[in-house]
Amino acid sequence: MALPSPKPADGATLFKQQCGVCHTLSSSEPMRQGPPLSKVVGRRAGSVDGFRYSAGFAKADFTWDEARLDAWLTNPQELIPGAVMAYRQAKPELRAAIINYLKDN
Template sequence: MKTKHLISAFILGAMLGPGVSLAQDPTAAEGERLFRSRCASCHSVNAGENRVGPHLSRLVGRAAGSVEGARYSKALSASGFVWDEEHLQAYLNNPRQAVPGTTMSVSIRDAAQRSAIISYLRNISSETTR
């Protein structure tokens, strides 16, 4: 019976497509929880609200080091890439290896946690561009 409900939820989620909210996406919901505990002390998800690090509103698809008024290392400002799944995975896993000279020191070594946080950031990126 449990499997039947899980399959139904999966099919419903697939039919809803990219407009699924955090409440309907368990990975993004877990990502929000992880973001709050691991990232929110330095980063906000509200546009224009920079903290120690830049805000992460509309992060996915944005040029690295491009938030107005945020403090960036020279290395990140000059990196020349756009934040996508691959760059986020590498950066969150080991920021100083991904961008030598970056000032971010916090890393998230657990791949499932990184993926959940990225799912959350992707979800809020798409929500704020609608």
């Protein structure tokens, strides 16, 4: 008897569990430890008004896209030296679910 296929990762649940402690998806909510992530795909890195970024972001000259977000979630300090985000996600399928969720929000 074959085992049932695992359910695909749910980006909303993953965001809430793994990202929501430090980030919101609403610019109307008070900022947390990290900047709000609404409309992050297509946004210039380090550009949320009123958020105090780490020094590494001053040198980050790019716009967030799927590939950059994947690199960021894999190893933030490798993408932006001096970044203070401690979170890392080793599993590609979980990173993809979070990124897909962010694309829609």
